[in-house]
Amino acid sequence: MTTIDYESKIPNNVELSSDKRLQRALEHWLPQYLQWWHEMGPTDFETKDVYLRTAISVDSDGWAQFGHVKMPDYRWGIFLAEGNKDRKIPFGDHMGEDAWQQVPGEYRNWLRRVIVTQADTEPASVEQQRLLAHTAPSLYDMRNLFQVNVEEGRHLWAMVYLLHTYFGKDGREEAEELLERRSGNPDHPRILGTFNEPCRSWLDFFCFTMFTDRDGKFQLLSLAESGFDPLARTCRFMLTEEAHHMFVGQTGVGRVVQRACEVMKEVGRDPKAVREQGAIDLPTLQRYVNFWVSSSNDLYGAEVSSNSANYFGASLKGRAWEEKKYDDHTALEQSKDIETWDGKTLSHEEVPLRNAMNEVLREEYIEDNQKGINYWNRIIKEQGVDFELRLPNRRFNRNIGMYAGYRFDLDGKPIDEAAWKAGESAWLPTEDDRVYIDSLMVKVTEPGKFASWIAPPPKGINGNPLDFEYVRL
Amino acid sequence: MSTTTPVPASSDVAHLDFDIHPKDFTHWRLEVDGDVARLVMAVQEDKGQRDDYVLKLNSYDLGVDIELASALNFVRFAHPQVRCLVITGALDRVFCSGANIMMLRSSTHAFKVNFCKYTNETRLGIEDASEHGHFHSLAALNGTASGGGYELALACDKILLVDDRSSAVSFPELPLLGVLPGTGGLTRLVDKRKVRRDLSDVFSSIAEGIKGKRAVQWDLVDRVAPLSKFDEATTEEARALADTLPELPAEQAVEPDGARPVFREDGIDYDHVRFDIDAAARTAELTVTLPENAGPKNAAEAHAAGNAWWPLAAFRQLDDALLHLRLEYADIGTVSLHTRGDPAVMLAIDELLESEQDHWFVREVRNVIRRVLKRLDVTSRSFFAIVDENSAFAGTLLELALAADRSYVLNDPDMPVQLGVSVMNGGAYPMGNGLSRLESRFLGAPERVGEILAKPGLMDAETADEMGLATSAPDSIDWEDELRLALEERASFSPDALTGMESNLRFAGPETMETKIFGRLSAWQNWIFQRPNAVGESGALKCYGTPDRPAFSYERT
Ligand SMILES: [Fe+2]
């Protein structure tokens, strides 16, 4: 039987060293996790030292410890944000009651479902990104990729901690299945569609961390309000890491934009000319944005949903910033005006607010996305280039919800199949785009050097220079 | 097809169509390849019978189920070579999510009960085909099968579930809706698949269900297969099921045609059946008329006559009338059953039904008759057989009298009445309890069954009365009055108590899965359907899909 030195191997603030049950569960799971990481993580870089940030506690100096480590030796920890013993449930039918420190039996299955669905996305993204390091545009970017990877691994740990601690045998089985499902595997795919989309290039990666990780942010925000306190605290801590993932995405695309603009100033706006200079033309970037935004929009589920009403009513999943942002936390006797589509016409309908919670969250998300778009447009403007990136309308290219199965253009105007066919290549990445982007994906490993298609960032990591050896190859 | 609201009143009825040709299906695709038929569920969300619900995730309403029943019927007659029916779904990751909850919630109690009864009969029809007909069935669950979706699967001989680490079989009724998997689900779990009762208890409490290997371990499904091998596994299982049945020579199909009802203000007319309502009295007469002569003399001629062969046509029409009665004439409480014609003709037809039963067509016709008689058995109306002058309750038609709650036989030497017994009364049409109607009738005097069957042929009213085939046998002086009084009295009783009484008295004798489904599961379900914990202001069914969460009264009854 393996014995694990819990305290040094697994930094935590959940009293792991005295929790026999959790130890037993982890003892079984940990080797499987490491095996999974070995098979599905950035395998070819296992022996390399990577300059990573490790959380060893939740206080201000503990959560970001930097140093070179080999990824399989990364200390995946278990952290809950500081608790408040007197916390009350902030919303739903149980509002005002003491927050649950144990899973309430009546919601056990729902909670498990919520946690498993969130947890499934964490290892999925590692799988989607596992080969990208071979084409990293710089050591700086390669390190950021690995940082995101190990943190997604830690997010999986965080969710598995909840499953192990609060859901008994079922929880242990679910934890194992989290390692059995694989992104894009035709036989046992990840639960949500977006997490089965291949992350083929770094442009996909940046769009993914910008838009898909941002879905993660909003899911975590809504779970951070949960009446089940351990879930709320876990998610609050995960949010600090998620912010970094979005930073990677937003600045990554920003640097692509920056580079494109620099080239456009020299050769004009013809995409072909931009490509000849080894940069990514903005229309191509826009198509990638359109794809990942529309795919991520699906992650919020159907516009009108009884699950969302159930979860809110049961005080399991609130709105983002529930406590701060809203006055009424029951969401009863309130309705939301939502757009409806019956296959022919768009209209509006008043829906009980609780049933519209998916849409409430999606709207927050879209607003947040718009801020990212604005940030890129500011870069374009500063460069003096005449171009604007945009968000596609939420109806565009959807596979879940009322718009699924119908065609809409980027403005959300309903169109027929012929119009879609005519417009598709202008709206979504074409195979030609992908082949071109692939051609740019060449590994750059000299410290301080960057690929032709991306501008260097303004500064390095943790005060280090750009030519710092972020990954020792 | 008709897509109108079933209104439980006899006036102003918008009529349903119970026979739909596969080419007109909205929600299913029937694909036949040699001896394997595939029935693919592809429910069109916005084509429900009413427009106050959307048929999301392959959920069904009565319209969807009518197509399923029509498909079964179509395969039976139009594809006699089929030996395995594969039922699968067209959606990604979802096989079928069961009866549509919004539809149930916004339906009247009477509609819910009759909807469930019809869907139960359809599923029993799948099993009936496997037991008596020419095809076995395979549920190829390409995604999650929940509630009625899994119940549909349970009705098949084998269940194959895709193992994609998320597709499950589930009964979310108890935890999510506060009702039961009432379409045979609970019964089939323990009675048919013989899943352990404690595991069934656990399974029925987990809304998200059980997937993968554990579903196999618990016997909830027979096999799981990964997505990439799912089609292959389906083909393999279908072939294995097909091969357990004898191959049928390529026979000429008989594409079933509908019952072709002609509606009028006060009833429905068919070629051989009449349905006449007396709205004021809340009664109706259902009359089956025999042809002038028996027609076909052997199986080949019967087969050539096809849909027009009297026993097939008449019983299809009777079936259709029963369905309209149930779903469209809720306030007709008592139905008198009449037959017309020469009872000797019926006995002659019976002879063919018996002697040529090895011919597929004759066998399928017998199957139709058996199922229609069962439909009559579980129809919640009072049935009185009226055996009067010119009636022909003989053989197969005697079953109508035996199915009735009472039989009134006119016993007057001036107005001779003849009943008749044939070999068909000896077990050709067992009831849900597995016994013939004669056996069920004479549980207390089993020797009587043999005595009656020993004298095939016609018998007069006097003898019938002596043999115990008449509830009452008045002479012509008392006849009218006694009938009138019986009907008036019946009409004055509580319809609920009558339904309860009749269904208790009709199924004496042994319990079978079928009697449990109709007698126990349905009864409990119908009780729950009425209770505040389901349909009250804060009932689970009422609250489902709304912002409100159920609040139960925790008092056990
Ligand atoms: Fe994450």
Ligand SMILES: [Fe+2]
């Ligand atoms: Fe993330």
